Amino acid sequence: MLHMRPTRPIYLDNQATTPCDPRVVEAMLPYFTERFGNPHSAGHALGHEAETAVEAARAEIAALIGADPREIILTSGATEANNLAIKGAARHRRAFGGPARVVTVATEHKCVLESVAALAGEGFETEILPVGADGRLDPDVLRAALAAPTALVSVMAVNNETGVVQDIAAFAAIARAAGALFHTDLAQAGGKIPLDIAAIGADLASLSAHKMYGPKGVGALYVRRRPRVRLAPLFSGGGQERGLRSGTLPVPLIVGFGAACRLAREEMAAESARLAGLRERLFAALDSFIPGLRRNGPAACIPGGLHLTFPAVPALALIAALPELCVSTGSACSSAEIETSYVLRAMGMSNAEAARSLRLCVGRYTSAADVDYAARALCDAHARLAAHDAGATAQVEA
Amino acid sequence: MIYLDANASERPRPEARAALLAAAELAGNPASIHAAGRAARRVLESARETLAAGLGAASSGVVFTSGGTESNALAIAALGAGRRLIAGATEHDAVRAAALTAGGGDVLPVDEAGRADLAALEHLLARGEPSLVCLMLANNETGTIQDVAAAAALCRRAGARLHVDAVQAVGRMTVDLAALGADSLALSGHKFGGPPGAGALLLAGEAALAPLIAGGGQERGRRGGTPALPAIAGMAAAMEAALAALADPARPGHPAALAALRDRVEDAARAAGAVICGAGAARLPNTTSLALPGVPAERQVIALDLEGFAVSAGAACSSGKVTRSHVLEAMGLGELAGQAIRVSLPWSATAAEVEAFTAAYARMAARLGRGAA
Numbered sequence: 001m002l003h004m005r006p007t008r009p010i011y012l013d014n015q016a017t018t019p020c021d022p023r024v025v026e027a028m029l030p031y032f033t034e035r036f037g038n039p040h041s042a043g044h045a046l047g048h049e050a051e052t053a054v055e056a057a058r059a060e061i062a063a064l065i066g067a068d069p070r071e072i073i074l075t076s077g078a079t080e081a082n083n084l085a086i087k088g089a090a091r092h093r094r095a096f097g098g099p100a101r102v103v104t105v106a107t108e109h110k111c112v113l114e115s116v117a118a119l120a121g122e123g124f125e126t127e128i129l130p131v132g133a134d135g136r137l138d139p140d141v142l143r144a145a146l147a148a149p150t151a152l153v154s155v156m157a158v159n160n161e162t163g164v165v166q167d168i169a170a171f172a173a174i175a176r177a178a179g180a181l182f183h184t185d186l187a188q189a190g191g192k193i194p195l196d197i198a199a200i201g202a203d204l205a206s207l208s209a210h211k212m213y214g215p216k217g218v219g220a221l222y223v224r225r226r227p228r229v230r231l232a233p234l235f236s237g238g239g240q241e242r243g244l245r246s247g248t249l250p251v252p253l254i255v256g257f258g259a260a261c262r263l264a265r266e267e268m269a270a271e272s273a274r275l276a277g278l279r280e281r282l283f284a285a286l287d288s289f290i291p292g293l294r295r296n297g298p299a300a301c302i303p304g305g306l307h308l309t310f311p312a313v314p315a316l317a318l319i320a321a322l323p324e325l326c327v328s329t330g331s332a333c334s335s336a337e338i339e340t341s342y343v344l345r346a347m348g349m350s351n352a353e354a355a356r357s358l359r360l361c362v363g364r365y366t367s368a369a370d371v372d373y374a375a376r377a378l379c380d381a382h383a384r385l386a387a388h389d390a391g392a393t394a395q396v397e398a
Numbered sequence: 399m400i401y402l403d404a405n406a407s408e409r410p411r412p413e414a415r416a417a418l419l420a421a422a423e424l425a426g427n428p429a430s431i432h433a434a435g436r437a438a439r440r441v442l443e444s445a446r447e448t449l450a451a452g453l454g455a456a457s458s459g460v461v462f463t464s465g466g467t468e469s470n471a472l473a474i475a476a477l478g479a480g481r482r483l484i485a486g487a488t489e490h491d492a493v494r495a496a497a498l499t500a501g502g503g504d505v506l507p508v509d510e511a512g513r514a515d516l517a518a519l520e521h522l523l524a525r526g527e528p529s530l531v532c533l534m535l536a537n538n539e540t541g542t543i544q545d546v547a548a549a550a551a552l553c554r555r556a557g558a559r560l561h562v563d564a565v566q567a568v569g570r571m572t573v574d575l576a577a578l579g580a581d582s583l584a585l586s587g588h589k590f591g592g593p594p595g596a597g598a599l600l601l602a603g604e605a606a607l608a609p610l611i612a613g614g615g616q617e618r619g620r621r622g623g624t625p626a627l628p629a630i631a632g633m634a635a636a637m638e639a640a641l642a643a644l645a646d647p648a649r650p651g652h653p654a655a656l657a658a659l660r661d662r663v664e665d666a667a668r669a670a671g672a673v674i675c676g677a678g679a680a681r682l683p684n685t686t687s688l689a690l691p692g693v694p695a696e697r698q699v700i701a702l703d704l705e706g707f708a709v710s711a712g713a714a715c716s717s718g719k720v721t722r723s724h725v726l727e728a729m730g731l732g733e734l735a736g737q738a739i740r741v742s743l744p745w746s747a748t749a750a751e752v753e754a755f756t757a758a759y760a761r762m763a764a765r766l767g768r769g770a771a
Contacts, residue, residue, distance in 0.1 A: 009433040016435070017427035025422055032415055032593055032632075038406035039709070043699035044708035045399055047406070076464035079613040079623030111622050114612035210624060215422070217407030217464065218597040234610055235471030246492060247467035248407070248588065249594030253629065281723020319432065319678070326425070326432040354598060 005270040010370045011326045014304060014363035015160055015188060015310030016075040020256070020362065027259035028215065029251035039249050040240065050251045057258025061220050064261040065205065066196040073221045074254055078187040078208035079111040080234070082154075083205040083222035084245065088231030090124060090154045093181075095232065099149035101125040105137050106165075106346040108156055109185060113313075116154070128183055135164035135297050135349045144280065146178035149275045153180050157195075158188035161330050161343040161359055163195070163305030164297040172201035181229060187211050187219075191264030192272070192302045193279070197222055203229045209253070210335045213364055218253035275304035278362045278371050282306060285375030290382055296357070297345075304362040309349070313384040315358045323379040326376055328359045400751045403708045404537050404684060405566055405742035410636075411591035417635035418593050421628040426765060428625060429616065439625055453464035453583065454574030461607070461620045461631035462630055465597035466565040466586030467492040468610070470532075472621065473561040473582045476607040478530035481559065484522055485532040486514045486544070487728035493532045493563055494724070511679035512542035512729050516549060523556035534563035536678035539712060539725040539740050540676035541685025543571070550579030563655075565589050565597075569640030569745075570682050571653065575600050587633030590640045591745060596629035625699065638666040651745025659752045661745055664688070670763035674736055675726055679724050684747070688759075689731065689738035693766045695723075698710050698739045701766065705758045709739050 011019070031053060039054050042048030054304035055069070062069040067137065075081045077116065093218055094100045104116050107126050113128070127145050131137055137155060146153070153175040157168050161191055166185045183204035189195060191212030197205060205222040220232045223229050223244070237246030287293055292311030301307075310318065315329045330341040344354035401409060416570060421441050426434030428442045443457075450457040474496040475481065483503035485493050497503035504522055507515045514533055523529060531553055536543050540699035552562040562580040564573050571591025575583045581602050587596035601607070606619075613622015629720045643651040660683060664674050667688045675687035693703055697710030701710050712723040741755070 011425045011434055013426070013430060013432065013434070019425040020628075025419070032418060033410055036407055036410050037453050038403070038588075041403060041406045041708070041710055042701045043696070043710055044403065046401065046403075046708050051656045076468070076611075076626065077623045080464070080611050082706060083611050083613070083622070110615065111611075111613035114622070118612055190695070208624075214597075215626070216624055217629050235468060235475070235492075236495035237467040237471070237490070239491070246471075247465050248586075248594060250465070250588075250593070250629070252593060253626070255569075255593045290758075323433060326430070327435045328430060328432070 006324055006370075006373060009324050009326050010374055012360045012362060012374060013326045013328050014015055014213075014361040014366075015163070016328055016358060017210050017216070018213045018363055019365060020215055021260060021263060023263060024214055024256045024259045026223065028195050028256040031255050032306075035140065035251075036292065040238065041249055041396060043240040046052065053255050054249055057254045060258035060270070061207065064190060064265055065195040065207070065222060066198055067222050068223065068225060071139050071225050072221055073244050074249055075221055075245055076217055077210070077217045077219035078185065078206045079128065081206035081219050082111045082185055083115050084111065084221055084231060084234050085206060086112065086152060086154055087119060088233060088244075089183065089204060090119050091227065092230045093151040095123070096127055099151050101127070101148060102149045102152045102154070103127045103129065103142070103145050103150055103180070105129050105156070107131050107135060107159055107343045108154065109160055109187070111155070112154055112185060128192050131346050135159060135162050135343075136166060136345045137171065139167070139170055139174060146174065146180055150178060150180040152183060154183040154185070155294045156185035156188070158192070158302050159343065161341060162186050162307045162347070163188070163301040163361070165189075165301060168202065169200045176201065191261065191268070191303070192267065201267075209257040209260055212260050215253045215256040218250060218257045218288050222259070242310065268271050272303040275362050278366055278368065279304055282362065282371045282375055283361070285372070286378060289379040291375040306360045308360070309353050309357045310382060312389065313382050314355050316355070317385050318358065318378065318381055321385060322377050325377060399706050399708055400754060401708045401744055402741045402747070402755060403455060403710050404744040404752070405589070405740060407588050407594065408569070409744040409746050410593065411639045411745070413639040414592045414632035414636040416626045418632035424627065428627060429614065439688055441631050442625055442627060445630045448634040449598055449600070452641050453470050453568070453585070453600055454576040455583070455602070457599040457681055458604070461599045461601065461617050462625050463597045463599055464595060464626065466563070466584055467766060469584035469586070469597045469599040470561075470563055471496060472607070472610045474530065474532065475610050477559050477561055478580060479608070481528045482528045483530055484519065485534065486534060488512050488537050488542070488725040489532055489534055490538060492565060493534070497532065502645075503515040505513060508728050510729050512537055512551070512676045512725065512739060513679050515543050516545065516552065519549060523552060523558050529556070529558040531558055531560045531643070532563065533560065534565070535578075536564075536571065536682045537676070539564045539723055540679075540687045541566075541682035542676045542679045543567070543681060546578045546580060553696070554559035554579065566682065567655045569637065570684060572644070578598055589654055590636055592633035592636035593629045596633045596672060600635075632690065642743070653683040656745070656747065658742050659749065660684060660686050662749075662752050663741055663756060670760045672735060672768050674771045675729065675731060675734065682743065684743040686741050687718070687726065687738050688741060688762055689726075689734040690767055691734065691737060693737055695737055695739055697766060698762060700737070701762045704756060707755055709741050709757060711739050730760055743746050
């Protein structure tokens, strides 16, 4: 029996974006109101105050991944950071006589693939590596791909659709041995799993605030100092961020990002345990009622993420039957597209299987009651839709 | 602290705060198809329509960006590809840098009041090369307003494109893309009382744009990345408030009121020995560039800061460096280019604040100026 419908949608799409933590909003508010100085206005008190706030936030962002604050370049988000890292590093290396070749993986976020495609349009050689059925890159495949001199390799730490975690430390070492720079998109990992950038050994890494209960419109690119990684900026102007990223720094958003990082560091262990518990509760409920339900990539996944392939019903039909749930068939960016997820296809899933796959992610504001309702609703909808299909088939056959 | 550095960042408008907080409550990503995503999408598209309506553009021509610098860069990269760049001598760093790197651009000289030499522009365009002209509508340091409509007519005749940096103009004067006849317009939310972190590029045409930031298909493939929804919502609310103030003399920030306050500043500054840079030109109502012969700009800014006034020397971005204003140098001001401060009144400026400033300025001039011992 179904409980009463919730008064507002149950949000289980925390990989698409997360709500802003009220404590983050509180930290930002003064900088949207009284403390509105331009941080580059060095000449007056209001400007100084803004600059100080930015640098404090930068330190928090750096601390999240164990970096030096001087290695954090603030951007408008992870998409921009990915563009800057990939295009910036590749263009710089080529300009200084380095190899005009970049390597990445078929399951990367669109912005990585499109950045690489843009470089191809500029005459770079590019190679897109396949993954296994489990969504992971084989180190030997990477090694073979780096036999030719390569400027940059980009492999994301956690996949945005499936939650699959890659062994990026191993890949960074392989890249370094081959003389290539290593970039990793940490957007889905940041604030969710512990990250030590020195241990990982990456040269460049992207972070997104709105994936970790921070505000939209801000992100960061980690740029290694020792040895120093050089980049060509995407655009020039006032020369902010060591010339790598011009434009007035958005103080309140940065302050919010810093607060989100600090909260993530402080609460990660406890939150991971809670989210894993909720996630398992959700899966157990679904698994016990839906025979043939398949869980994708369980072994290496972020604590809140759950990627499922249903046995009998298209995912879009489930979504349509459950307007009170916010879940997704794939990445937010592509969720409106009819075509199958390229990530799932790269994992060897058939179009039919991919069409029956859903991405769910519990988060900081997901309750046990939310999970219980969602499980019951999904089971009921699945049963109804599967029976309807069976009935329709029976009618045709009659 | 009395804030007179609005051109660096405008005082936030209360309407922007409300819109921003409401948007921050929304859980969804505007690209998601579920209820939370659709709610976020509605706010995004409503903001788009507000900007379009307020600035004489079509909604389909509005591309949200992270701010003015990115908007200018996107316009130049997209509209200037394969074209020779012609940029005004007083353009902002963001535009000048692009013109300088674009394999040899041309700089359009300005007169002593900062107005671009349109005869020179016509001459340059007569060469017949495909060109992109960049002309800011209002200058950030002096407030000088360019005759963009006339430049647009020249460009149209010559088949050249025109990009207009309207960052300082929006919210302080009428800005209408269609009326200006330009191909594109850049704006930045925090310059008219919106939150920082959002801007827009307005496009007149339907031409496809190769993005600077490639990504998940947002903004019709013209600008990738999850949009900064709270900042964008705040920007739209700020724009509505600013436009309302432009139309209503009773509201704070009405141009006539600001101009009167600005004129008061100038009268007092002149009496204290200052030279007004750009005085002969049509200018933004809130901006004045005051040069005090013999006194380095930084010294004046510090002195005024100590007295509790926020002003600036040159553009905010460069105020940490001890260089002369390229804007004032282009206006032929020589030594004065390093001796001028910018006073830019926020929409909330009052007569009392201005009186306090003029008194402090007079004291400073007496202490530091040529007349001093």
